[in-house]
Amino acid sequence: DQQVKQNSPSLSVQEGRISILNCDYTNSMFDYFLWYKKYPAEGPTFLISISSIKDKNEDGRFTVFLNKSAKHLSLHIVPSQPGDSAVYFCAASGFTGGGNKLTFGTGTQLKVEL
């Protein structure tokens, strides 16, 4: 049962254009969402997060949008740069008192082309 889904395994965009990565979730108990970026042979690096009380959070070139009614979130990167080429994971959590364990999607490979 995949509670966090990233339906696009890969995405290719041109340098300078906008990259939009999508994520859907099924568990209504999730109240905190994060995006991580991963390069080969490295651990995931935290990018940006959003609480369920907000619908948008922005940090430089990265913006995350949350649509709770649709159980959907997206990460916008603008402008895209070649160094953004990596695997992006969407993750969700719902504090249950036993820890803030993350449930991850399967990732989207972003390739930013010159």
Place this chain on the structure above:
Amino acid sequence: GAGVSQSPRYKVAKRGQDVALRCDPISGHVSLFWYQQALGQGPEFLTYFQNEAQLDKSGLPSDRFFAERPEGSVSTLKIQRTQQEDSAVYLCASSLVVWDEQLFGPGTRLTVL
């Protein structure tokens, strides 16, 4: 170092062998998590520590998997009698407090032959 470190980075084990994977979290971080990432998948939660207390081990796939954090800092994930399906990258993450962003180490890639 300033980040989470893990050792070894790569481990090859023969089926049936026991392995121990080490995680050094960021100094002062209370929360420590272990995740397993199979090829082509996202990380999956294994277990969680708050200081030395293991508060959630619901993700451990079998009783061959055991984790400890005896002094509330370094943690070890032990896998007994390894099987081929245990081949994966094992990621450790820590956070200052339980609701803070988790910062990941580089992982240990385990290959069981």
